[in-house]
Amino acid sequence: MTDFLPIPPIGPAAKPAHNAAREAAQKLEATFLAEMLKGAGFGQQENSFSGGTGEDQFASFHRQAVADEIAKSGGIGLAEHFLKSMMEARNEP
Secondary structure, three states: OOOOOOOOOOOOOHHHHHHHHHHHHHHHHHHHHHHHHHHOOOOOOOOOOOOHHHHHHHHHHHHHHHHHHHHHOOOOOHHHHHHHHHHHHOOOO
16 A cells, blocks of 8 residues: 655745655655564464454554654654655755
């Protein structure tokens, strides 16, 4: 479930584009964190009494929600690096 962001305009509307780029960088960091949480086993059942098949089916939503909150609260610093790379690619400060 990925949200696609519109391509930002070039020119006088650069400030909203910077905000869109920041949001995209934060979403990219959250996606990375969700995959890291999955690899670490976050949300896996410990035994057959943990929660059943429903827990398995919705574990990815839980991981993504946790990753989103981590990214919103400052994350691990990847969003800033992603944003810097995006701005350099567009020749913006």
